Amino acid sequence: MSDFVQSLRLWFAPQRIRDEGETPDYRFSLANERTFLAWIRTALALVGGGFAVDQFLPDLRWGVRVGLALALLAGGVLCALRAVNHWVRCERAMRRGEDLPVSRFPAVLSLSVAVVALAMVVLVVFGWAGR
């Protein structure tokens, strides 16, 4: 966690990163930027999914619907924060010539999405059977 706080400081101190190491090949920085954008799109998709749950599943009970929607929205926020964090850390690692950072986030995210998807399938099937 202290690792996270440390990289949080880097978010707002671009100069500190620029002082370290050497500027990498511009193509590596662009590839890192595209990865960042892909994560931002994932975050946007989760946010859009949260909106869609609220809009298109009006038959669900209020608590369930709002819970699902808020879970997806929270996932989107986490994803966006993580996008910046990962981008900064990759940028620094490339400047220092270190290995790129590894993380558990993709595994956690895919498991959470799977759980939410399963919950939705169960809810929709039961809602349909109960009619």
Added chain:
Amino acid sequence: MNAAAEARDPGLQPERTRLAWRRTTLSCTVVAVLAVKLTVSDEITAKELTGLALSSLVWVAFLAVAHRRIRALGAARPLPLSHRGALLAAVCTIALAVFGAAVIW
């Protein structure tokens, strides 16, 4: 453009990055439209107008960030993305989520 006359990257990295920004802008547009649909119903009240204004504001902010970056990517050897650009893009995403959460709640 003069930049095109310089040695072009055979991997088309700036172009690919530019298209990635376009795709992301498109995603942001879809989410902003969904956000507007979330707030707007039949009657126009102060709440609806606020929702419309906030979603449009976030969308325009994202568009501005993307546009600046796309223009910067026109160079043959573009500089890396600025911290401000990255943070603004993330903040726009988070703003849409927070705004949606407030409406859904």
